[in-house]
Amino acid sequence: MVYRFGSHIPLPGVDINEVNRFITDQENANSGILGLLNSFTGGSFKRASVFALGIMPYISASIVVQLMGMAVPYIQKLQKEGESGRNKVNQITRWLTIGICLVQAPAYLTLVTSQILPYDPASSYAIYVIPPTNFWFWFPSTVILITGTIFAMWMGEKITDKGIGNGISILIMVGILADLPKAIFNAFEVDPSNGIFFLIEMLGLILVIAMCIMIVAAVRKVPVQYVRRAQTSSSSYMRSVTDSVRSYIPLKVNAAGVMPIIFAQAIMFLPGTLANYFLDDTSSVKQFFAKMADPFTWEYNLIFGLLIIIFTYFYTAITIPVNQMAEDLKRNGGIIPGIRPGKETANFLDEILSKITLPGAILLTLLAVLPAIVKLLGVEQSLAMFFGGTSMLIMVGVILDTVQQINTYLLNHRYDGLMTSGRTSRDI
CATH class of the missing domain: 1.10.3370.10 (SecY subunit domain)
Structure with missing residues (x-):
């Protein structure tokens, strides 16, 4: 507030x-x-x-x-x-x-x-x-x-x-x-008599939100087995017991988040911004850069999409330390079934990451250029900006993270209440 x-x-x-x-x-x-x-x-x-x-x-x-x-x-x-x-x-x-x-x-x-x-x-x-x-x-x-x-x-x-x-x-x-309530109101105000198209817009917005949730939450689970050793003793012998605990490493399909879109947008807008200050209004170069700075032109979206794919691979590579993950697994007694610890584990994780990054980058690109597509279909511009891009990904990501923390808080509260009072979760 x-x-x-x-x-x-x-x-x-x-x-x-x-x-x-x-x-x-x-x-x-x-x-x-x-x-x-x-x-x-x-x-x-x-x-x-x-x-x-x-x-x-x-x-x-x-x-x-x-x-x-x-x-x-x-x-x-x-x-x-x-x-x-x-x-x-x-x-x-x-x-x-x-x-x-x-x-x-x-x-x-x-x-x-x-x-x-x-x-x-x-x-x-x-x-x-x-x-x-x-x-x-x-x-x-x-x-x-x-x-x-x-x-x-x-x-x-x-x-x-x-x-x-x-x-x-x-x-x-x-x-x-x-800005969302105003955008929805403007979309309805454009043609109040065409209520069917407005309902289709709202349905499309819900589908885009579902797509964002899928991109943000999708993970590839790599199985990991942790070996735990314990010793038991009796009056006649002492022996070692080996137990194993299964877990997994969640590798996100879109590990880079919204950063590739932000980097790509910065590069796309920079030439046009500089051209505004240094070139004459009649210059053909300035007109070209002005078109490249318009997020609703096909030239902009083509180069924008390629930059997003490149930056997705780049940012994922520098933020997911597969060598560090492999060393941590080895130090903690964790192994990926069928893969040797150390260098082979790092190569295996890097290979999986490379394979899942491509579909993640394509989905991210589709989401980024979706506002231009829906605008061509007749959606009002201010509402079209909510059909994807940085804004929608940030909203969905923050809301999912907040809901997860609320659920964790409620779970801990119920667990603490059960331990202190002996009541069941239904009673609480």
């Missing part, structure tokens, strides 16, 4: 009533990378609110630190030091978040005053009470944008500590969900 309330508090010198009137009339900043950032912040991005940067600088810092953990020995050492190491890594991530905000806050103010909410003294929209060319607009706004991100990061960490689920992910999900 606090996060959604903050998304409607404007920066100093900005008239929120004029902002809302301008957005309603112009309906700008609804496509490309601006539309993506706006959906992640729940509309804060185009309203010039105190939470305009949202939680994304923290997510960017977390990704950078995660990638550094594969190349920087100091970060690798911290990641292996348990709770104290994780606390130090979190502290590094927080400071890096502030550093990213110091770059993004002035860049955002430049963007918002030139494109999203352009400043024009002769315009009928009196958006800026304080002219954005004034120092007393830039300096307080920069400080407040950075403070807004740090406050959102603090809220996310508090939700993680005192609530259920990952607080940062929940804040992102809340921002994305904020």
